[in-house]
Amino acid sequence: MERGRLLVLVVALGAACSPDEPAAVTPACPPIELPPAPDLSAARASNLILISIDTLRRDALGRYEGQGTPFLDDLASRSLVLDDHASNAAWTFPSMTCALGGRCPEDLGFVPDPYALQGLGDAPVLATWLDDAGFVSATVTASLLIDRDRGLAREVDVLEVLPQEPAEVVLDHALTQLDALRADGRRWVLHAHLTDSHSPYEPPDRYAYLWDDLAPLPVDLDDPRSWSALATAYRSYDDATKLLIQQHFSARYEGAASYTDAELGRFWEALQARGALDDTVVVVFSDHGEQLWEHGRWGHGISLHYGERAAIAMIWAPGLEPLAWPGPTDHKDLVPTLLPMLGLPVPPEVTGVAVGAADPDAPRFAVTLPDERWPLQAVDWQCYTMLYAWHGGAEVYRRDVDPRERHDRSDAWAVTAALWDLLEPEVRRVEPMVDGPSPVPVNAP
Numbered sequence: 001m002e003r004g005r006l007l008v009l010v011v012a013l014g015a016a017c018s019p020d021e022p023a024a025v026t027p028a029c030p031p032i033e034l035p036p037a038p039d040l041s042a043a044r045a046s047n048l049i050l051i052s053i054d055t056l057r058r059d060a061l062g063r064y065e066g067q068g069t070p071f072l073d074d075l076a077s078r079s080l081v082l083d084d085h086a087s088n089a090a091w092t093f094p095s096m097t098c099a100l101g102g103r104c105p106e107d108l109g110f111v112p113d114p115y116a117l118q119g120l121g122d123a124p125v126l127a128t129w130l131d132d133a134g135f136v137s138a139t140v141t142a143s144l145l146i147d148r149d150r151g152l153a154r155e156v157d158v159l160e161v162l163p164q165e166p167a168e169v170v171l172d173h174a175l176t177q178l179d180a181l182r183a184d185g186r187r188w189v190l191h192a193h194l195t196d197s198h199s200p201y202e203p204p205d206r207y208a209y210l211w212d213d214l215a216p217l218p219v220d221l222d223d224p225r226s227w228s229a230l231a232t233a234y235r236s237y238d239d240a241t242k243l244l245i246q247q248h249f250s251a252r253y254e255g256a257a258s259y260t261d262a263e264l265g266r267f268w269e270a271l272q273a274r275g276a277l278d279d280t281v282v283v284v285f286s287d288h289g290e291q292l293w294e295h296g297r298w299g300h301g302i303s304l305h306y307g308e309r310a311a312i313a314m315i316w317a318p319g320l321e322p323l324a325w326p327g328p329t330d331h332k333d334l335v336p337t338l339l340p341m342l343g344l345p346v347p348p349e350v351t352g353v354a355v356g357a358a359d360p361d362a363p364r365f366a367v368t369l370p371d372e373r374w375p376l377q378a379v380d381w382q383c384y385t386m387l388y389a390w391h392g393g394a395e396v397y398r399r400d401v402d403p404r405e406r407h408d409r410s411d412a413w414a415v416t417a418a419l420w421d422l423l424e425p426e427v428r429r430v431e432p433m434v435d436g437p438s439p440v441p442v443n444a445p
């Protein structure tokens with residue numbers, strides 16, 4: 001049995017250390033101290049607001065390491081906030097499929113290509129189940145990938161697609177849709193999807209103070225063509241220029257996150273003024289993160305490193321006790337958490353688990369297909385993360401002491417083997433879904 005072997009491996013390696021070595025040098029993870037599971041039934045509400053923020057890294061929030069997000073920080077402190085939440089993929093379509101479907105594309109038999117040419121077919125998602133339950137619905141999205149054709153908004157009554165429009169426009173449209181939903185008389189669900197923290201990070205001029213004092217870059221970031229050119233040229237720059245590039249990207253990104261936060265604060269006030277929160281569950285989450293050159297690259301969908309995969313998620317409802325949940329969760333867990341709060345059953349095809357109901361030692365998986373042929377897969381287990389590339393190679397990190405994944409520990413073979421034991425069945429499950437060469441197994445050095 002996999003788990004039995006894992007425990008033996010970890011214990012054996014721990015026992016190999018001399019008795020007077022500190023426990024920290026053994027590969028055993030500290031146990032995750034979980035509070036009692038949240039009482040979701042105490043927070044029963046009629047309506048639902050979903051706010052998804054594209055490309056917002058977890059550490060952009062002041063709650064974690066960022067600054068300039070006072071609204072989201074405050075909302076998190078008043079919510080069931082998932083402090084170890086991860087996206088199951090590193091770009092919008094698969095991530096939003098997991099979040100809105102309670103299961104991921106690979107549960108439906110495919111790994112999305114980088115262009116999202118294949119949609120969900122007739123597979124149901126949250127909009128389907130709420131439509132069946134008699135909800136009236138509206139979605140306002142700045143991303144083209146949340147649409148009827150691919151399936152994420154197929155049953156939504158009113159779909160407004162506002163490509164790359166800023167949060168103030170999207171949320172103003174959302175408020176207009178909200179008024180119409182509430183006038184309908186049925187239970188309602190409103191979904192707003194924001195893309196301000198997606199490149200090219202263009203917050204309003206009032207945020208330019210964040211980068212105005214930096215030395216100028218060798219390229220003009222106000223010119224969209226320069227972004228891809230920079231990705232190619234980055235490796236040829238000296239360290240000082242690389243640092244400057246990182247600073248410019250981080251400053252613009254921070255400005256975009258702050259702008260999003262301010263607009264969400266304004267939106268929340270408008271919801272309160274309308275009395276729209278009195279009988280409503282609100283979930284705020286990011287679909288995935290963004291790499292800001294930590295591993296020599298910029299963007300998302302290119303790796304499964306922390307920056308791209310760590311996401312935010314918080315659930316607020318009038319009767320829900322604030323709680324910081326430290327256990328591992330992912331996007332599939334949102335639907336089975338939300339549906340009981342609305343008094344609705346969780347459909348049997350959902351593979352996620354309600355927050356508080358999962359074994360904290362269960363492995364958490366992710367997959368992304370950056371280039372059509374060579375998938376990347378990840379497993380988190382206890383304090384470890386393995387990042388695995390089908391063309392060969394695995395990296396192993398300790399999420400508790402090295403969350404930015406700077407120190408690859410794959411040389412610690414017992415741990416690497418244990419993680420591969422967990423990941424390999426998932427690799428074999430996905431293998432027939434990808435039209436490419438066979439995955440190269442992780443073998444002992």
Ligand SMILES: [Zn+2]
Nearest residue numbers: 054091092287
């Ligand atoms: Zn996205």
